[in-house]
Each structure stands twice: as C-alpha cells, then as structure tokens.
Amino acid sequence: MRTANRLRYALGGLGVLMIGTGAWLVASEPDPAGVLLWLAGALVLHDGVLAPVVLAVGLLLVGRRYRGVLRAALVAAGSLVLVTLPLLVRPGEPPNPSALPLPYGRNLTIVLVVVAVGAGVSILVRRRRDAPQRDGEDG
Structure with missing residues (x-):
C-alpha cells in the first residue's frame, strides 16, 4: 500500500472517530435537541448568509487595484466580529461575572476602526509608492 x-x-x-466523539458528546448533553438546533442554525447561518456575503464581496473586489489590502482588512474585521458576536448577543447576565468585565461593543468598534484606518494607511502608502515620480518641473 502506498x-x-x-x-x-x-x-x-480519525475523522470517523471525531464524528463519533461529537455524537457521543451531543447525546450525553442534558438537552441534545437544543444542541442540534444550535448546530442547524449555525449551518443555515453559514450557508445562507455568511457564504453568500463573502462571495458577493469577493465579486465586488474583482479588478480592484488594492484588493489584497481590502481582503486582509475584511478577513480581520469579519474574524473579530465572529469571535465577539456571541459575547455581545448573549442574553442576560453571564454566569461568571468576570466573563464580560469590559464593554465589548465599544472595544469591538475601536478595533474595527483601527483595522479600517490601517487598511486606509496601507492603501495610501502603496498609492504614493506606485505614483509616477515628477522631476520637479512645473510644466
């Protein structure tokens, strides 16, 4: 055998073993139907919302001059939102008071602005670098 x-x-x-482990963990939950409903919702959200939005944004970026910078900024911003969103939309008080000690909404906004400004500065630096150099003549 090769x-x-x-x-x-x-x-x-290994994949079959991991699927079996996941099924066993779901079955051992006190509310396996709730876990399965959450998984189905995540699947619908990914395939019905997230994937089409990513494809549409990708189509909008085709042919753009600085699409690499834009893609990097969008990937960073999307990752930050996906990581922070469960903390922001969770109803009620957290079971552990130290779980959310900071204002995550404000901090997410600040970090997203930093990502946007960083992308903007990167584009400006690249434009300036790529611009044809004038030799000082006033025409």
Whole structure:
C-alpha cells in the first residue's frame, strides 16, 4: 500500500472517530435537541448568509487595484466580529461575572476602526509608492 493511501485511511479513520466523539458528546448533553438546533442554525447561518456575503464581496473586489489590502482588512474585521458576536448577543447576565468585565461593543468598534484606518494607511502608502515620480518641473 502506498504512503498516500495509508495517510488517507488514517485521516479517514480519525475523522470517523471525531464524528463519533461529537455524537457521543451531543447525546450525553442534558438537552441534545437544543444542541442540534444550535448546530442547524449555525449551518443555515453559514450557508445562507455568511457564504453568500463573502462571495458577493469577493465579486465586488474583482479588478480592484488594492484588493489584497481590502481582503486582509475584511478577513480581520469579519474574524473579530465572529469571535465577539456571541459575547455581545448573549442574553442576560453571564454566569461568571468576570466573563464580560469590559464593554465589548465599544472595544469591538475601536478595533474595527483601527483595522479600517490601517487598511486606509496601507492603501495610501502603496498609492504614493506606485505614483509616477515628477522631476520637479512645473510644466
């Protein structure tokens, strides 16, 4: 058997083992239906909202001069929002008072502004670098 086939079978077996572990953990939950509902909601949100938005933004960036900078800024901003969103939309007080000691909404806004400003500065620096140099003549 070739090494690639061995690796493929090993990874496939590991995947089946992980699926089994996940199913066992869901079944051992006090409310497995709630977990499955949450997973279904996450799937619908990803495939119905997030993926089409990412594809649409990608189509809007086609042919843009500084699309690499824009993509990097959008990936950073999207990742920050996805990490922070569960903390922002969770209803009620956290079970652990130290879980949310800071104003996450304000801090997320500040970090998103920093990402936008960083992308803007990067684009301005690249424009200035790429601009044709004048030799000082006033025409």
